[in-house]
Amino acid sequence: MSSIWKWITSSRLWKSIYRNPYPRDKRTRAMVILNSLALHLHPVRVPKRATRLTYTWGLGGLATWTFVLLTLTGVFLMWYYIPTTQDAYWTIVQLETGVTFGAFLRNMHRWAAHAMVLAVLAHMTRVFYTGAYKPPRDFNWVIGVALLLVTCLLSFSGYLLPWDQLAYWAIAVGMEMGGATPFIGKQVRMALLGGFEIGQQTLIRWYTLHVIFLPLAAILLMATHFWRVRKDGNISTPVYEDDDEETLRAVETRRRQQLAE
Amino acid sequence: MATEVQQPTAGEGKDDLLRKVDEKELKPVHVWPNLVSIELIGALTITLFLSIMAIFVRAPFYRMADPELTPNPSKAPWYFLGLQELLLHMHPALAGVVVPTAVLVLLGAIPYIDRSKKGTGIWFYSKKGVPIAIFSAIYTTIWNLGLILVDEYLPAGGANGIAPWLKMHGFSDVFAEIFVPIFFMTLIPFSLWVIVKRRWQADMRECMIAMYSFFLASFIVLTIIGTAFRGEGMALSWPWDIPYPPHGKE
Numbered sequence: 001m002s003s004i005w006k007w008i009t010s011s012r013l014w015k016s017i018y019r020n021p022y023p024r025d026k027r028t029r030a031m032v033i034l035n036s037l038a039l040h041l042h043p044v045r046v047p048k049r050a051t052r053l054t055y056t057w058g059l060g061g062l063a064t065w066t067f068v069l070l071t072l073t074g075v076f077l078m079w080y081y082i083p084t085t086q087d088a089y090w091t092i093v094q095l096e097t098g099v100t101f102g103a104f105l106r107n108m109h110r111w112a113a114h115a116m117v118l119a120v121l122a123h124m125t126r127v128f129y130t131g132a133y134k135p136p137r138d139f140n141w142v143i144g145v146a147l148l149l150v151t152c153l154l155s156f157s158g159y160l161l162p163w164d165q166l167a168y169w170a171i172a173v174g175m176e177m178g179g180a181t182p183f184i185g186k187q188v189r190m191a192l193l194g195g196f197e198i199g200q201q202t203l204i205r206w207y208t209l210h211v212i213f214l215p216l217a218a219i220l221l222m223a224t225h226f227w228r229v230r231k232d233g234n235i236s237t238p239v240y241e242d243d244d245e246e247t248l249r250a251v252e253t254r255r256r257q258q259l260a261e
Numbered sequence: 262m263a264t265e266v267q268q269p270t271a272g273e274g275k276d277d278l279l280r281k282v283d284e285k286e287l288k289p290v291h292v293w294p295n296l297v298s299i300e301l302i303g304a305l306t307i308t309l310f311l312s313i314m315a316i317f318v319r320a321p322f323y324r325m326a327d328p329e330l331t332p333n334p335s336k337a338p339w340y341f342l343g344l345q346e347l348l349l350h351m352h353p354a355l356a357g358v359v360v361p362t363a364v365l366v367l368l369g370a371i372p373y374i375d376r377s378k379k380g381t382g383i384w385f386y387s388k389k390g391v392p393i394a395i396f397s398a399i400y401t402t403i404w405n406l407g408l409i410l411v412d413e414y415l416p417a418g419g420a421n422g423i424a425p426w427l428k429m430h431g432f433s434d435v436f437a438e439i440f441v442p443i444f445f446m447t448l449i450p451f452s453l454w455v456i457v458k459r460r461w462q463a464d465m466r467e468c469m470i471a472m473y474s475f476f477l478a479s480f481i482v483l484t485i486i487g488t489a490f491r492g493e494g495m496a497l498s499w500p501w502d503i504p505y506p507p508h509g510k511e
Contacts (some may be wrong), residue, residue: 029291042296045289051296055384058303065304069311089325096322103319104312110320111311117340128371128473129394131380131466138372145369152340159338165506168326169335173345177337177357185354197328236382237287 041226043234050235055130059123063151066116067218073109074211081161083207085200088163113155120151132236140228143221150218157210160203171198171206323506332507333493342487343480349495350412350423351442360446364476375469389461390470396460397453397474404449405482413497450475 008014009022023032030044049055080095080102082088095102124144127133133141160171175198179189194201229235290296337345347356380386385394408423417425427437450472457463457471492498 023293026291029293032293039293039297042292045291046296047287048290049287049382051290051299053299058299061300061303062307065307066311069308085326092322104315107315107318107320108311111314111318114339115307115311121340124368125473125477129390129470130382130384131386132382133372134378134381135372135376141372142369145365148368149365156338156341162322163326165323165326165330165332166321168328169332170337173335173337174341177341177344177348177353180353180356181358182354238382239378 041230043230046235047237049237056235057122057126059119059126063116063119063123064222066112066119067222069112070109070116071215073105073112076105077109078211083161083203085163085203088161088203092162092164109158113158117151117155120148124148130236134236136232137228137236140225140232143225143228147218147221147225150214150221154210154214154218157206157214160198160206161210163203168198171202321506333504334491334495334507336487336491336507339484339488342491343483346409346483346487346491350408352438355439355442368476371469371473375465377465380466386466386470389463389467393457393461393463393467393470394474397457397471398478400453400456401449401475401478402482404445405479405486408445409486409497 009018019035020028020031023029033039033042033044077095080091080099082091092106095106097103127141127144156174160167175189175192178192179185181188190196192202192205193199194205336342344356344361347360350356385391412422412424414421415423415426417429423441424437427441428434453471453475454468457468461467463471486497489500489503490497492503
C-alpha cells in the first residue's frame with residue numbers, strides 16, 4: 001500500500017499538481033499555505049487564540065461554506081427549473097418525483113439558505129461582541145453589513161421561484177412593503193415587479209437576480225471582505241492602546257521574535 | 262467568558278509584560294494543521310447536518326400560485342417577519358423601508374461612532390459587558406412585548422390599538438402612525454443609553470454593547486412573535502392555533 005502511495009506521489013503528474021511534499025515541518029507547512037489557491041487566503045501562521053473555537057465559533061467560515069453548498073445545489077436545480085409561470089411549478093413537481101436526488105438537493109438548497117442567513121447573523125453578532133469591528137477593521141465591518149443585506153436578498157429572491165402559494169404570497173407581502181417607499185413607491189414596485197402585478201416579468205427578474213446578479217455581487221463582496229481581513233491585520237487580537245510607546249515597542253518586538261522562532 | 266482587559270500598569274517589568282503577551286496566546290501557530298483541521302471539521306459537520314435534514318425534512322411546497330386565493334395569514338420568510346410585525350404597528354413606509362434602511366445604516370456606522378481600539382478581540386470587553394448586554398436584552402424585550410400587547414388590546418371604538426385610540430381622540434393619521442412609533446423607537450434605545458451610562462458609568466464601547474443588544478433582542482422578539490404568534494388576520498394567537506398551511510389543506 002505504502003509503495004503504491006509512494007509511486008503516485010513521486011509521479012511526474014502528482015508533482016506537477018502538488019509542488020510540495022506533505023507538510024510535516026516548518027518550511028513545508030508554510031509552503032502548503034502559500035502555494036495553494038484556496039489556502040493562501042490564510043496567513044502562514046496565526047496567534048494561538050485564533051484557533052480557539054470559542055473565539056470565532058467558525059461562523060464566517062460556515063457562512064462561506066453554505067454559500068458553496070448553495071452554488072453547487074443551485075446549479076443542479078437550474079438544470080431542471082424553467083422560469084416561466086406555466087412551467088416553474090411543474091418543473092419542481094417533476095424534480096421532486098422524477099429526478100434522482102432531486103428532492104434531496106432541493107431540500108438541501110432550501111435548508112442551506114436558511115443556515116446561511118443564520119450563520120451570517122451569528123457571525124455579525126460574534127464580531128460585534130468581540131469588538132472585532134474596531135479600527136482598522138471599521139470598513140470591513142461595513143462590507144459585512146452589505147453582505148448581510150445581499151444574503152437576505154439572495155434568500156428572498158429564491159423564495160418566489162417555486163411559484164407555489166407560499167412563494168407568491170410572501171412576495172406579495174414584500175411588494176406591499178417596497179411599494180410603501182416614500183415618494184418613489186410606485187417606481188420601486190414597478191421595478192421589482194416588472195409590471196403592475198406579480199407575473200412572468202416578475203419571475204424572470206427575480207430569477208435573473210437570484211442566479212446571476214446577486215451571487216456575483218456576493219462573490220465580489222466576499223472576496224473584498226476576505227482580502228480586507230488580511231490587509232487589516234488578520235484576525236482581531238487584544239491591543240494595548242493605552243500603553244506608552246516603550247511598552248508598545250516591547251510587545252511588538254516580542255511578537256516579531258515569536259514570528260521569527 | 263468575559264475577560265478583563267489586562268492593561269500592564271506602570272512600573273511593571275518588561276518580563277512581566279512579555280509573560281502577559283504569552284498568556285494572551287498571541288504566540289503564533291501554523292495554520293496547517295492547527296486551523297485548516299478545524300475548518301475541515303466545521304465544513305464536514307454542517308454538510309452532514311444539512312444532508313440529514315434534507316433527507317428527513319421536506320422543503321415546503323404547496324399548491325400552485327393562485328392570485329385569487331389569499332392565504333390567511335400571508336407571511337414573508339422568517340428573517341423579514343420582524344419587519345412584517347412592525348407593519349402592524351405603524352405606517353408601511355416606516356416599517357417596510359425607513360426602519361430597515363435606518364437599521365442597516367446605523368449598523369454600518371457602529372465603528373465610526375465607537376472609534377477606540379480598546380477592547381478589540383475580547384468577548385464582552387469588560388466585567389460590565391455581560392451584565393449590560395443581559396440588562397439591555399431584558400429591558401428591550403419588556404418594552405417590545407408591552408407595546409405589542411397594548412397595541413393589540415387597547416380598546417379604541419370598533420378597533421384596537423394605539424393609533425386608532427389616538428385617532429379617536431382627534432389626532433391626525435401622521436401623528437398616530439408616524440410620529441408616535443418614531444417616538445417609541447427612539448425612546449427605547451435612548452432611555453437604555455441613559456440608564457446604562459448612569460448605572461454602570463458605561464464608556465462608549467459599553468453603550469454600543471447596549472445598543473447592539475437592543476437591536477438583537479428586538480430582532481429576535483419581533484421575529485418570534487411574527488413567526489409563531491401571529492395567526493388569522495395577523496391577530497396574536499398561540500402557535501398551535503395558527504392555521505398551517507395557511508390556505509387550507511392541499
